[in-house]
Amino acid sequence: MGRILKELRPVYVVGIGLHRYQRASEKTYVELGLTAIREALQDAKIEWEAVESSYVGTAKLGMAAGRAMLRHLGTTGTSITHIENASATGSSAFRQACIEIAGGFSDVALAVGVDKVDPMPRAFEKNGIKDLASDAIVPFTHFALLAHDYMSRYGVTDEQIAQVAVKNHRNGALNPYAHRQKERTLDEVLSDDPISGSFTRLQCCPIGEGASAVIVASEEGIKRFGIDPSRAIRVSASVSRSERVYEPGAGFDAELTRETTAIALKEADITVKELDVIEFHDAFTIEELLYVESLGLCGPGQAPHLLAEGAMDIGGQVAVSPSGGLLAMGHPTGPTGLGQIAEVTRQLRHEAGPRQQPKARTGLAHMVGLGSVCVVHVLQRP
Amino acid sequence: MIDQIALRPSVFSIRGTEELPDRPSLKGCQCKCGYVFFPRQYFGCESCGRFGDDIENIEMSGRGKIREFATVHRSQRKDLPAPYIVATIVLDAGVVIRGLLDVTDEKQLSIGQTVYSTLSSVGRDEDGREIVDLRFSINQSN
Secondary structure, three states: OOOOHHHOOOOEEEEEEEEEEEOOOOOOHHHHHHHHHHHHHHHHOOOHHHOOEEEEEOOOOOOOHHHHHHHHHOOOOOEEEEEOEOEOHHHHHHHHHHHHHHOOOOOEEEEEEEEOOOOOOOHHHHOOOOOOOHHHOOHHHHHHHHHHHHHHHHOOOHHHHHHHHHHHHHHHOOOOOOOOOOOOOHHHHHHOOEEEOOEEHHHEOOOOEEEEEEEEEOHHHHHHOOOOHHHOEEEEEEEEEEOOOOOOOOOHHHHHHHHHHHHHHHHHOOOHHHOOEEEOOOOEHHHHHHHHHHHOOOOOOOHHHHHHOOOOOOOOOOEEOOOOHHHHOOOOOOOHHHHHHHHHHHHHOOOOHHHOOOOOOEEEEEEEEOOOEEEEEEEEOO | OOOEEEOOOOOEEOOOOOOOOOOOEEEEEEEOOOOEEOOOOOOOOOOOOOOHHHEEEEEEOOEEEEEEEEEEOOOOOOOOOOOEEEEEEEEOOOOEEEEEEOOOOHHHOOOOOEEEEEEEEEEEOOOOOEEEEEEEEOOOOO
């Protein structure tokens, strides 16, 4: 049997930085990435020379993006490794940096996610297996179909599902790094351009450009570089799983999330009730409701009620997607999972300003990626 | 019928099954372990890892029930203008697939409704033969 993160050296998030997620601009990815990394270094109050290893998460830039960006921080000759894991790219870059610290290979490591709005060549379409209509059923339609199933199964309306977008845009309006920073009424969400099934544009995440950087350190690293331990956030679980064969027609995203989050809670030795903050892969409104149920916050079909009661709001029982989530903060892909870690860290440090979930101590970040893969982290305020 | 050719011949057959001869059939596989899957591939069984001769071809009848559906307003395929309607269908064989419906208004649809495979003309090849793709129809008569 392998070992879990908590059995190894403790890992702490000590620095976070972002470049705002936004529509495609003239900026190069180098500028986006450097902005996020320099902010993270400044946040940790360390110099670049302290970083012993870097994981660069990018899904779209292509080969060898890392050194072409990192060399402008002053070359140090340290390890650079690129990570691609579809939507979970940033989450996996973070996980590798955590493993490196936990395993004792480094005392300070960087995970950075950066992407531009580039075409995404999809290897899974090159398997030579022809399908009936998969090229006509892209992710927004996959989830629109799941939304239709959910509505009919539990007697839920499209208005109830659209409320996820209302909440997440309200949170995103308070986040200076969010792609969409405008509050939206239910009417605005429902009357926006139709995309697929009951989804309008505002129920689908924007895919723009941006960057997120997270610096992790061991206790030795924190001591050696004089990092403020009171702002360090412990990484208590890191779990990565992939899809298996489920019952015919089972929602594989929800099933995979169920098993991955259950392992993460067990590894962190906490119950779901202890979570104060959650960042989910809410690329489409229905996902947040499905994953709230997969995680076990409520029973099947109950998530819309939890949402309507305000239990998922900032200030509620558990703040779900306080950053605005993928729906409002955005989904530039490589950066997304790391942006979640940055938000959870900010919340647990009690530095989230108007988005602050009161007394937040424990948070969870969840991404699924095409394939499907699922990566979940639990963070705790020591 | 002779002048028709399937757009994706590895996915469906213009000929029906013994059980449902008048409807195009879908080409699936069954592994020795019992796992039935679609579309067809021999790289290996997702359930147990067996491959090659342990995987048998099966023909699945073109009939099933709608589990959920959606009208798609944004198309990513040049040959398929939006809006179009897709559905998740539980085939009589028990396999769950997703396909395009030969329906223009989703008001005609309901969950649990029976649908039948049908051929839809999508163009002609250089020899003038009609190229057909598989759709699902709510009409029992072909």
